[in-house]
Amino acid sequence: MGTTLGGCLLLLAGLLLGYRELFMLGAAGLTAVAVGTVWGLVPPALHVDRVVVPGRVRRGEPADSVVDVMARGRAGRLLSLHDGVWDADGKPASEAVTTEVFARPGLPTRVRLRLPTNQRGVFQVGPLRIGRTDPLGLWSALRPVGTAQQLVVWPTWHAVPASAIGRTAQIEATRDPQHTESTTFHTLREYVSGDDLRHIHWRTSARMGTLMIRRHEGASIARLVLLIDDRAPSYVDADSFEQAVEVAASVLVSLTDAGRRLAVMSASDPTRDPVTTTAAGLDLLAAARLTSSGVSDQRIQAQLRLRPLGDALLVVTGTVGxxxxxxxxxxxxxxxxxxxxGPETRLDVAGAVIAAPTAAGMIARLREQR
Known part of the structure; x- marks a missing residue:
């Protein structure tokens, strides 16, 4: 812009004052701008491949945008690469990652752009933009190439003893030969209105003085239901929610590594089918966000009663919940x-409620429970 304005002023001054030198200098400046504009507007002939590796990564671990660039034709080109990272709201999650590359004809040049993974979430990477500057440095242009790709940054996690989560007092828990191979007698529990009377264990009921029901479990049913409370009113602040997500990820990974089966679900959408694999659970936690959902505790309880997915329930929430x-x-x-x-911790309730201000503090408390 400055070169164009200066060239116009010199050209006008040369015409008005009769100075040929000023006129020629202004004309040269405008010519340079015109040549640079044509240079910038003509797109370079390139072949570009880009992939995000890996597509899923633990928070803090490396992830790269791997770009292969090759010039078409006989001449190489000096280019700048710009790769942006955008959050779920379409806002920049960080500054664009940039670098320069010389694209050679006939032979791809590979460049790795390190992507930021310092916060969990589901991010859009790109589209990749390629910049080109004219030889005089007067004009530059950025053009998008290809499509955007997804980067899932999982929350970090820590080792948690499996014995500290979902401990139960099993009563006469032996296999029931009356059930098929796909159904296993797991344990006994107290009778609840609506239970099938055929499953009453009469001998134990007589000894306990109350009706006891056989608890059967299918071969594929989850043993622990992990409920992450993602309702904003349950937390003091957003950082407390991040701590809760980190604890939930620690429980998920540690228990699945120990061979336990889990079902992971969120409080804001209790009717949604839970996820039952480690990767799917970490994806759910990566995408978890505080919501202003008006889902009440009663609705969550009703859903968990209607469709029990295991024999143990673990709720991860904030201190305001x-x-x-x-x-x-x-x-x-x-x-x-x-x-x-959360920072405003309450007293523990006989092991049924454990409170800690941070994820590290909670992990330490759970290790004490083993």
């Missing part, structure tokens, strides 16, 4: 436990 969310479900689950994260 209702500590009694899981307690009414004791009739459906042999173990109900709540982990609360």
């Amino acid at each position: 209702d500590v009694t969310l899981a307690a009414p479900l004791a009739a459906k689950y042999h173990s109900v436990q709540t982990l609360e994260l």
Whole structure:
């Protein structure tokens, strides 16, 4: 812009004052701008391949945008590469990653752009933009190439002893030969209105003085239901929620590594089918965001009663949440436990509620429970 304005002023001054030198200098400046404009507007002939490696990564671990660039034709080209990272709201998650590359004809040049992974989430990488500058440095242009790709940054996690989560007091838990191979007698629990009377264990009921029901479990049913509370009113601040997500990821990875089966679900959408694999659970936690969902504790409890997915329930929530969310479900689950994260911690409730201000503090508390 400055070169164009200066050239116009010199050209006008040369015409008005009769100075040929000023006129020629202004004309040269405008000619340079015109040549640079044509240079910038003509797209370079390139072949570009880009892939994000790996597509899923733990927070803090490396992830790269791998770009192969090759010039078409006989001449090489000096280019600049710009790769942006955008969050779920379409806002820049960080400054664009940039570098320069000389694209050679007939032979791809590979460049790795290190992507930021310092925060969890599901991000859009790109589209990749290629910049080109004219030889005089007067004009530059950026053009998008290809499509955007996804980068999933999982929350980080820490080792948690499996024995500290979902502990149950099993009563006469032996295999029932009356059931098929796909159904296993897991344990006994107290009778709840609506249970099938055929599953009453009369001998134990007589000894306990209350009706006891056989608890059967299919071969594929999850043993622990992990509920992450993603409702904003349950937390003091956003950092407390991040601590809760980190604890949930630690429980998920540690228990699946120990051979335990889990079902992971969010409080804001209790009717959604839970995820039952480690990768899918980490994807859910990576995408988890505080919501202003008006889902009540009663609705969550009703859904968990209607469709019990295991024999133990673990709720990860904030210190503002209702500590009694899981307690009414004791009739459906042999173990109900709540982990609360936040600065305003409350007293533990006989092991059923464990509170800590940070994820590191909660992990330490759980290790004490083993």
